[in-house]
Amino acid sequence: MLSLSRIFFCLFCFRTAFAATCRLSPLGEGRDDTDQIEKAIAKCGQYGTTVFEEGSFNITRKMMWNLNDATVHMHGLLSFNPDIQFWLNPANTFRVVFIQNQASWFVVTGSDFVIDGHGTGGIQGNGQPWWSFFETRTREDGDGRPISLTLWRAKRAVVKDFRVESPPFWANEAAESQDILYDGMLVNATNTDPKFAGKNIVPNTDGIGTYRSDRISVINWDVTCGDDCLAIKGNSSNIYARNFTCRGGNGVAFGSLGQYANLTELVENVWLEDLTMTRIDPNVQPNMQNGVYFKTWTGSINGEPPTGGGGGPGMVRNVTAKNVHLDRVNLPLHIYQTNGGHSGDLPSEMTFSDLNFINWTGNVLRNTLVDIECSLPGGCSNIAFQDFEIAIPTNQDAILICQNVDGLAGLDAPCNATGRS
Ligand SMILES: *[C@@H]1O[C@H](CO)[C@@H](O)[C@H](O)[C@H]1NC(C)=O
Ligand SMILES: *[C@@H]1O[C@H](CO)[C@@H](O)[C@H](O)[C@H]1NC(C)=O
Ligand SMILES: *[C@@H]1O[C@H](CO)[C@@H](O)[C@H](O)[C@H]1NC(C)=O
Ligand SMILES: *[C@@H]1O[C@H](CO)[C@@H](O)[C@H](O)[C@H]1NC(C)=O
Ligand SMILES: *[C@@H]1O[C@H](CO)[C@@H](O)[C@H](O)[C@H]1NC(C)=O
Ligand SMILES: *[C@@H]1O[C@H](CO)[C@@H](O)[C@H](O)[C@H]1NC(C)=O
Ligand SMILES: *[C@@H]1O[C@H](CO)[C@@H](O)[C@H](O)[C@H]1NC(C)=O
Ligand SMILES: *[C@@H]1O[C@H](CO)[C@@H](O)[C@H](O)[C@H]1NC(C)=O
DSSP: OHHHHHHHHHHHHHHHHHOOEEEEOOOOTTOOOHHHHHHHHHHHTBTOEEEEOSSEEEEOSOEEEEEEEEEEEEOSEEEEOOOHHHHHSGGGSEEEETGGGEEESEEEEEEEEEEEOTTTOEEEOOHHHHHHHHTTSOOOTTSSOEESEEEEEEEEEEEEEEEEESOSSOSEEEESOEEEEEEEEEEEOOOOOGGGTTSOOOTTOOSEEEESEEEEEEEEEEEEOSSEEEEEOSSEEEEEEEEEEEESBSEEEEEEEOOOTTOOEEEEEEEEEEEEEEOOOTTTOOOBOEEEEEEEEOSSOBSOTTTOBOOOOEEEEEEEEEEEEEEEESEEEEEEEEETOOTTOOOOOOEEEEEEEEEEEEEESSSEEEEEEOSSTTSEEEEEEEEEOOBOOTTOOOEEEEESEEEEEOOSSOOBTTSOO
């Protein structure tokens, strides 16, 4: 036993004795930092430490970091050069996020690593020219707008005290990853061009999405965006969110699910706690749609991914959303199975079960509190509310819609099974 532990000890000594540290400062205005960063990560990304000093590092091409037993202290910002036409060329981004064939300009993979932004470091996405450019163009899934930070096939990693400023598109995505903790993340997609005042010019700037991933924790987040602040997509399991603030946008989403007719999507064991959804100045961001919502494509197939689809089977089960505070949202809770559909489409056959909504407070701007539109008899089962106390505008009657729900508990008023469809 003694000799065995010595072997382990010496392996550890060896790694520590040769662990490298790389330090980087920005080269300065007009210079390109991509080369020096790639060199540093190649040298110190395995059993080493890389330190980015404060300041702005100019990134001009796609980067993939492979980190193993490594730490990155990022005091500065990776500033992605806003050459839109360059990034829209498919050769210039990675397409590692399978869903909708989305593009990534910065991918981190590997295992047992920490990226610490110390509250000042992270990514500057320089999103404003992108938002302005796409204002007059159709935004389509898979059109090449890049995800700012993609963790792909990463295991046992921590990203902390990290900011994503002005993401052109989704700020973060955890894809095909396990055991990831994101702790202390700031995402800010805020238009500053007065020309777009009062418009949501920043759609698709989701805070973070999870896809084909297990055991992902997102704690202490502050997201200002024009879309889903947290999007839990297909094959996400054991997702934990705590102390998550969403300023503007669509709220916390499950989905959209069921886009791929040939792929089953499972979402299970999700715990969300201490969520705040807050409306901000409507000149800055007019949208504050939901608290928590669940969306699937239709059962009918309309076209093919990345832009079309539907008909995918699957289920969402065992979800708890507890201590949710709403500040002037439109609709606290929504389940619908017709996203992207046309009238006459078949309903999705995705099912939802064991959903718990506990201690919801705050207020809404409209009078519908709950809109659960499950497509099939028994398509939704065991939906429980506890202390669901949200104020609606005065002199209005609350509307509660619950279609095709088996086993509904805890709402003070009857929920209308035959209401709107
Ligand atoms: C980044 O590098 C590119 C290529 O060298 C250069 O054209 C651009 O001006 C640089 N950007 C900044 C902000 O320095
Ligand atoms: C987001 O950015 C805008 C514009 O720069 C700024 O006014 C706002 O304070 C920022 N929000 C947060 C939460 O940092
Ligand atoms: C919640 O997260 C914010 C950062 O988004 C942080 O400033 C605050 O201290 C956290 N609150 C608690 C109770 O941890
Ligand atoms: C499912 O369909 C998509 C295209 O819609 C395709 O890219 C993918 O390879 C298919 N997957 C399987 C497992 O057949
Ligand atoms: C989700 O996992 C199931 C079971 O492993 C698999 O059959 C399915 O193809 C996966 N779906 C996606 C979107 O990866
Ligand atoms: C439901 O999910 C929670 C985590 O959110 C987990 O602790 C619990 O075991 C799950 N229950 C079932 C029946 O899977
Ligand atoms: C209910 O949630 C609010 C935050 O939204 C929290 O302040 C309060 O302590 C919670 N109440 C209970 C009984 O946990
Ligand atoms: C139930 O539905 C009817 C018909 O749509 C509507 O008039 C009524 O306001 C609804 N009641 C509730 C509590 O939602």
